[in-house]
Amino acid sequence: MTWEIVIGLEVHTQLSTNTKIFSGASTAFGAEPNTQADAVSIALPGVLPVLNKGAVERAIKFGLATGSHIAPRSVFARKNYFYPDLPKGYQISQFDLPVVGQGALTIQVEPLSGNAKPYEKTVRITRAHLEEDAGKSMHGDFHGMTGIDLNRAGTPLLEIVSEPDMSSAAEAVAYAKTLHTLVRWIGICDGNMQEGSFRCDVNVSVRKPGQPLGTRREIKNLNSFKFMQQAIDYEVQWQIDTIENGGKVHQATILFNPDTGETRAMRSKEDAHDYRYFPDPDLLPLEISSEWIEQVRAMLPELQQQKYARFMIELGGDSGLSSSDIRFLTASREMADFFETVLAAVPKDAKMCANWIMGEVSAQLNRDGLDMAQCPITARQLGGMLQRIADGTISNSGAKEVFRTMWAEGGDADAVIEAKGLKQVSDSGAIEALVDEIIADNADKVAEYRSGKDKLFGFFVGLAMKASKGKANPAQLNDILKKKLEG
Amino acid sequence: MSLSLADVEKVARLARLAMNDQELQAAQAQLNNIFGLIAEMQAVDTKGVEPMSHSQDLAQRLREDMVTEPDQREAFQAVAPQVEQGLYLVPQVIE
Numbered sequence: 314m315t316w317e318i319v320i321g322l323e324v325h326t327q328l329s330t331n332t333k334i335f336s337g338a339s340t341a342f343g344a345e346p347n348t349q350a351d352a353v354s355i356a357l358p359g360v361l362p363v364l365n366k367g368a369v370e371r372a373i374k375f376g377l378a379t380g381s382h383i384a385p386r387s388v389f390a391r392k393n394y395f396y397p398d399l400p401k402g403y404q405i406s407q408f409d410l411p412v413v414g415q416g417a418l419t420i421q422v423e424p425l426s427g428n429a430k431p432y433e434k435t436v437r438i439t440r441a442h443l444e445e446d447a448g449k450s451m452h453g454d455f456h457g458m459t460g461i462d463l464n465r466a467g468t469p470l471l472e473i474v475s476e477p478d479m480s481s482a483a484e485a486v487a488y489a490k491t492l493h494t495l496v497r498w499i500g501i502c503d504g505n506m507q508e509g510s511f512r513c514d515v516n517v518s519v520r521k522p523g524q525p526l527g528t529r530r531e532i533k534n535l536n537s538f539k540f541m542q543q544a545i546d547y548e549v550q551w552q553i554d555t556i557e558n559g560g561k562v563h564q565a566t567i568l569f570n571p572d573t574g575e576t577r578a579m580r581s582k583e584d585a586h587d588y589r590y591f592p593d594p595d596l597l598p599l600e601i602s603s604e605w606i607e608q609v610r611a612m613l614p615e616l617q618q619q620k621y622a623r624f625m626i627e628l629g630g631d632s633g634l635s636s637s638d639i640r641f642l643t644a645s646r647e648m649a650d651f652f653e654t655v656l657a658a659v660p661k662d663a664k665m666c667a668n669w670i671m672g673e674v675s676a677q678l679n680r681d682g683l684d685m686a687q688c689p690i691t692a693r694q695l696g697g698m699l700q701r702i703a704d705g706t707i708s709n710s711g712a713k714e715v716f717r718t719m720w721a722e723g724g725d726a727d728a729v730i731e732a733k734g735l736k737q738v739s740d741s742g743a744i745e746a747l748v749d750e751i752i753a754d755n756a757d758k759v760a761e762y763r764s765g766k767d768k769l770f771g772f773f774v775g776l777a778m779k780a781s782k783g784k785a786n787p788a789q790l791n792d793i794l795k796k797k798l799e800g
Numbered sequence: 801m802s803l804s805l806a807d808v809e810k811v812a813r814l815a816r817l818a819m820n821d822q823e824l825q826a827a828q829a830q831l832n833n834i835f836g837l838i839a840e841m842q843a844v845d846t847k848g849v850e851p852m853s854h855s856q857d858l859a860q861r862l863r864e865d866m867v868t869e870p871d872q873r874e875a876f877q878a879v880a881p882q883v884e885q886g887l888y889l890v891p892q893v894i895e
């Protein structure tokens with residue numbers, strides 16, 4: 314009998330504000346230790362928290378983008394525990410009245426097993442709440458002591474909690490990736506997983522179909538999609554083996570070790586989960602008016618799914634872009650913006666734009682290990698070059714050279730075309746003269762062609778291209794050559 | 801409702817308070833007095849009254865997202881028991 318896997322995620326997204334959630338200290342990454350730890354961050358006695366409007370605004374954006382309920386009134390609570398990177402002795406979070414309520418996220422699942430087809434699924438979002446991040450502990454060489462850096466303390470987090478709606482590692486990864494794309498798309502989080510801006514906790518349990526939920530274990534702090542998949546696969550197998558061997562799964566917090574590919578339980582402290590939440594008397598309830606929500610709604614960009622649907626209508630169809638083209642071009646906000654800027658230069662040539670972006674641009678980015686945001690050619694530059702293809706100034710092979718030059722050295726297409734002399738000859742008089750000369754020099758081959766050896770056409774094209782140093786407009790050359798050869 | 805001695809011990813442990821038996825018993829008596837007061841309040845009919853989360857009927861004031869706090873590490877660390885390489889040092893904590 315098979316096992317059913319039940320997975321829910323809690324994702325901590327660091328919000329992309331300039332300052333901390335409760336004070337005006339900077340949140341810039343990578344500063345010298347404790348230089349951004351102000352009196353509030355280090356919890357000096359007597360300080361008071363003042364809520365950052367930018368953090369609330371980002372929470373509203375997230376709520377709107379996921380069709381979630383946005384609470385007109387929400388409350389901050391203290392979550393009490395002792396740890397040196399939390400100098401107050403409590404974390405300010407939200408408990409029973411979070412800022413964002415129920416919503417949903419639609420995901421595209423690419424099954425990991427070979428022949429299964431991709432499918433769509435909707436994952437319900439339980440809630441999302443605002444809270445502050447803790448500092449960092451350094452276990453280096455400090456004479457048996459621990460070093461504490463409180464720069465990160467007080468950085469705003471939006472913790473996004475899903476329902477346990479996922480039933481495989483593939484679905485969990487698809488959900489996390491979709492969420493990752495969304496928070497970057499709407500500009501509330503930079504999504505940098507190495508720097509810890511997007512951290513996932515995964516709750517996993519197994520059960521026999523139709524049975525009540527099994528006991529879950531929570532894999533903490535996964536900061537890569539690959540590790541998430543490995544950790545879930547390992548954990549699921551561990552739970553199944555444990556139960557099938559007559560054992561019992563106990564609720565626990567566990568860590569994934571990427572080096573061994575295994576999960577292990579953290580030493581659980583007896584009172585670890587007794588957080589004694591209560592409303593923080595230092596903070597009044599947060600009120601969000603419907604006017605504010607509407608203002609934020611007006612600032613929201615066109616979302617990924619909306620853009621996909623619009624492109625399908627405007628650019629799809631038999632002669633246009635395929636759904637997989639459009640999926641590729643809307644994979645990230647950077648990609649979609651890039652494509653739209655290029656398209657604006659040559660609005661009638663969507664397919665050409667798509668081919669260049671999915672072909673040359675992506676291949677070069679891969680080769681150079683860059684992502685879209687680091688592309689050395691701007692969308693405007695590429696659009697300028699495509700205009701020169703569209704109006705016949707350069708051939709496709711000429712364009713490839715222009716592209717390589719712009720990639721390596723920068724500059725606009727027109728300047729590169731000029732400097733490299735890549736302008737196509739579209740002057741029909743010049744092409745005719747060239748063709749006349751070839752016909753005169755190759756009388757025997759012309760005779761063969763005229764007697765029915767059609768294949769020789771390519772031979773003449775080759776000669777003419779060579780004579781024009783590759784600059785003859787190919788379409789025009791074909792026409793003229795055909796006419797003259799036919800006599 | 802009244803607190804057992806074990807409850808008091810647990811709360812003390814959670815608050816990292818070291819208390820001897822005498823102190824625990826004194827705290828138990830004091831806390832149970834407070835619970836008496838709470839019991840009285842809970843007897844009041846509050847049907848239809850929205851629970852308050854703050855004693856003042858006001859909404860939270862918000863701050864613009866602008867940096868206002870300069871680096872004062874030197875001043876703060878001058879009063880810290882031990883610092884090194886810009887870090888506050890504390891007794892070792894390893895999970």
